[in-house]
Amino acid sequence: MTATNHKGSCHCGKVRYEVTMDLEKPVLSCNCSICQRKGTLLGFVPADAFRLVSGKDDVTDYQFGTKNIHHLFCSTCGVTSFATGTAPDGSRMVAINVRCLEDVTDVKALNVQEFDGRSQ
DSSP states (O other): OOOEEEEEEOSSSSSEEEEEEOTTSOEEEEOSHHHHHHTOOEEEEEGGGEEEEEOGGGEEEEOOTTOOEEEEEETTTOOOOEEEEEOTTSOEEEEEEGGGBTTOOOGGGSOEEEEOGGGO
């Protein structure tokens, strides 16, 4: 499969975005201290594959550890639908919480891979 367009949002809908990504590629279930608590399933895309449609002023940024990733969440409903940061090669990337994509209705159909972020 190739990359296709998807729409995503937080729970209340203030934060909305569009992303082009291939949902047949693996998504990560990370066990780091924040991902484990939030239950995110992450798919990574280059920054130019992501477009924030609304909610720029409605997100709050949380950083910890190396402060490489901007964990963005809606200041109204608290949902983290995406995060931004730098990939290992230095390029800008966006981590999409695929649970927040409108067309993902069955996460069991995704290729979920476990990632040991706790040990990183």
